[in-house]
Amino acid sequence: MGIRIGNPSFDKRVHEGIENEFMIESVSSAQGRFRSRKAAASEELGNWEDWRALGEEIRTHTLENIDFYLQQLSDNVVKRGGHVFFAETAEEANAYVQNVVKKKNAKKIVKSKSMVTEEIGLNKAIEEAGAEVVETDLGEWILQLDGDVPSHIVTPALHLNRDQIKETFMEKRGYDKSNTPEELGLFARQELRKDFLSADIGITGCNFAVAESGAVTFVTNEGNARLATALPDTQITVMGLERIVPTWEELDVLVSLLTRAAVGQKLTSYITSITGTRLAGEIDGPEEFHLVIVDNGRSKILGTEFQSALHCIRCAACINVCPVYRHIGGHAYGSIYPGPIGAVLTPLLDGYENHKELPYASTLCAACTEACPVKIPLHEHLIRHREIIVENGMAPTAEKAAMNGFVKWSTHPAAYKMSAKFARTALKPWTKDETITNGPGPLKNWTEQRDFPAPGRQTFRSWFKEREKGGGSK
């Protein structure tokens, strides 16, 4: 799998999304729920804007000193009996995990939810190493049974409704009960419990690693990360290199922001921090602990104008308010990171070539920027992406010509005045009852969706001129 998903054509993906009424309905109602819960949870804190500012400050400081904190984290993990591997690429990360799988002669691996392992395509690599991998997050498990991919970074199966989930359970696992969340959930628990008990290795993602102690923290509502780390003897945690906080104190702030921004909860049901292996005299913990820190393009973003994109804590608040996402769904983005943050991050991690439409999949309405709990200026990053696309000659020729024309027009008042004066006459052949319903040229795309008004009988400037001469009237 990896970061790229779906049909290579953006337009095709968008049409598939728009035409999938079930999916749009699911996405729209989920967005509604997330938004009202987040609003309530942030209001409850009382000074949400101060919290956001603090979140931004913590992330800025951490990323500016990322080399120091990574070193500190690594030293502390080793002190606690763990192994640390810095993977520069997806391939290196996968090869390391494959190696552990082979060494342990592991047959079954349980996995808790992790976007970075989706990004690097870890499941495929594990299967190639001869082991079975079971996703234990409910959403991820549904997708795995269905051969589907995530459409959202927090609730990966957001695009499916309960009837579709019931169908999948029936077809793949012989489920014979109702479509109620309670019965579906109970069935999943019963099925997954067998896997937890028989797994050789537990693999997790990581919401935040705490540099001062070497702890890794998982934020879940299902408790599956806790089971995946408590039962198997070997634990592997895979994290993006930016998922780090200096101390427990900052963890407190960021977890508070994360759970409120993501799902509108004060805290999720389970927040688990695990520090290294079971040392002498300790009663629990894994026998073996591996921390795989994945770069995969992240360090190239450091020090650039996009650095704040690495501040992301993967709460999906931007996705939950995005009106474009609501109408096309997550798969249309063609990346496992959809929505505004996906449109910013994906071209940075995987290049513009396969994702050059993403920076334009936004009206720049800035709802994302307003929602972000760590104040990433998402819509501004999208404009920066567009600038890079233009500078590198990747923008369409027609657009380039139009924009050059625009700049000439807007810097030459005489040309501007002339065109303003004759706009009405120029559009006359297409105008009926002051309305254009089937416009020429680029106007055609506009009028495919909505009417266009005829330019006024008089421009404002000519009215103002007449008025100054004493002849103008209302």
Place this chain on the structure above:
Amino acid sequence: MKVSLFITCLSDIFTANVGKDTVEVLERFGCEVDFPDTQTCCGQPAYNSGYLKNTKETMKHMMKVFRHSEYVVGPSGSCVAMLRGYADVFKDDPEWAEESKQFAAKCYELSQFLVDVLKITDVGSTFTGRVTYHPSCHMTRILGVKEAPLQLLGNVKGIDLIGLPQAEDCCGFGGTFAVKQSTISGEMVQEKADHVVETEAEYLVGGDMACLMNIGGRLSREGRNVKVVHLAEILNHR
């Protein structure tokens, strides 16, 4: 108080009446309104499309046009937000940093100017009808003007102001987005138009002509009997 009107290219060409109403409202409160005749467009279409280098020429032109103005007031949250944004664009440019900063500080959207500078929340207008207000994204999120239009509308005599469901959602205009991603834009404006119709309002009012053209265009395409008016038109209605 001397005010230079920034008409915006859209209102100049399509809705001169919005400009007339803006002028008359400002004059009613003692402003002396002039119209620098060489003004064109704020540059947003090219800036938002990524043509930063070229757009700087447009921006410099506009700063020169209004160089001697005391205040620059325009009937658009989005275009005024762009003018104010020049300060950020030129912040590292030794020649233009200071001028762009001063320029940004004197640019105001109409309702923002009335409420924040003139300290007027009741313009004394009368408008009878069921009205719903669309708060445009750049007005509220980029310029940060959320309350002023509602305060002014709330004090209009005879107005029946109805809340718009999911008012804060973008209408799908997005400049070139409406043309480049017209299918997605169409879905978005449909949702917005549906919400407008749901309110059973006779009038849709807003502070940005571009958004109003988009929503109005869809309402018109569907044969909906909702009239689209700019904030200035209601504020100047006696």
